[in-house]
Amino acid sequence: MTAPSASSAPAQPSGAILREMRWWDIAPVLDLEHELFPADAWSKGMFWSELAETRHPRATRYYVVAELDGRLVGYAGLMAVAGEGDVQTIAVARDQWGSGLGARLLSDLLRQATAFECADVLLEVRVDNTRAQRLYERFGFEPVGIRRGYYQPGNVDALVMRLTDPSASPPHGPIDGPAEGPVQGPVQGTTHG
Numbered sequence: 001m002t003a004p005s006a007s008s009a010p011a012q013p014s015g016a017i018l019r020e021m022r023w024w025d026i027a028p029v030l031d032l033e034h035e036l037f038p039a040d041a042w043s044k045g046m047f048w049s050e051l052a053e054t055r056h057p058r059a060t061r062y063y064v065v066a067e068l069d070g071r072l073v074g075y076a077g078l079m080a081v082a083g084e085g086d087v088q089t090i091a092v093a094r095d096q097w098g099s100g101l102g103a104r105l106l107s108d109l110l111r112q113a114t115a116f117e118c119a120d121v122l123l124e125v126r127v128d129n130t131r132a133q134r135l136y137e138r139f140g141f142e143p144v145g146i147r148r149g150y151y152q153p154g155n156v157d158a159l160v161m162r163l164t165d166p167s168a169s170p171p172h173g174p175i176d177g178p179a180e181g182p183v184q185g186p187v188q189g190t191t192h193g
């Protein structure tokens with residue numbers, strides 16, 4: 001998805017509280033989802049089915065939300081299967097961009113990836129979403145390929161990024177070079193991260 005431009009200067013360092021997402025968060029999460037991913041917002045049913053895979057002995061998902069003064073201002077989700085993590089989504093309310101909240105949410109996902117014993121973590125990000133790409137690069141994610149036409153409708157390519165050993169991820173890693181080339185495809189995607 002295309003990251004809309006921030007309309008104002010960065011907020012103060014975020015004092016938001018992070019906690020695990022529950023079913024009663026789906027409505028406010030959907031409000032943010034439609035605002036931030038207007039072209040390919042997840043449905044209510046998609047969030048329900050993701051949360052169904054959390055909080056049980058064979059859980060393969062982890063979702064976190066951020067609350068500030070009783071308002072939901074961010075959320076993020078991770079899938080972990082067979083030692084590999086995938087950032088499913090990450091989003092911050094526009095008036096909180098630049099407050100470090102995106103970094104806090106990503107740190108929380110990587111902590112959970114470590115708990116899931118993931119050897120590496122992958123994600124897809126729109127090729128035109130440079131703000132999100134910078135966030136991922138600071139954590140040590142590196143471009144590993146392109147998925148052509150991953151985002152539909154719109155036929156926008158996804159940059160695939162990978163972080164090896166999330167337990168060792170620095171909070172502000174170096175920014176590395178460009179993608180190497182196609183990994184596979186075309187594959188139509190559903191992830192936002």
Ligand SMILES: CC(C)(COP(=O)(O)OP(=O)(O)OC[C@H]1O[C@@H](n2cnc3c(N)ncnc32)[C@H](O)[C@@H]1OP(=O)(O)O)[C@@H](O)C(=O)NCCC(=O)NCCS
Pocket residue numbers: 001002003004010011012013014036090091092093096097098099100101102103104124125126129131132134135192193
């Ligand atoms: C991508 C996204 C999650 C980043 O969230 P964020 O809260 O703005 O992220 P951060 O604040 O951690 O970092 C963003 C910038 O703020 C800066 N920043 C971080 N903490 C800061 C602080 N305390 N004070 C001032 N600036 C700060 C960072 O240096 C960074 O700058 P840079 O982009 O020039 O490197 C957010 O822009 C978003 O929700 N976008 C729309 C949805 C989306 O595209 N999601 C990703 C899908 S793949």
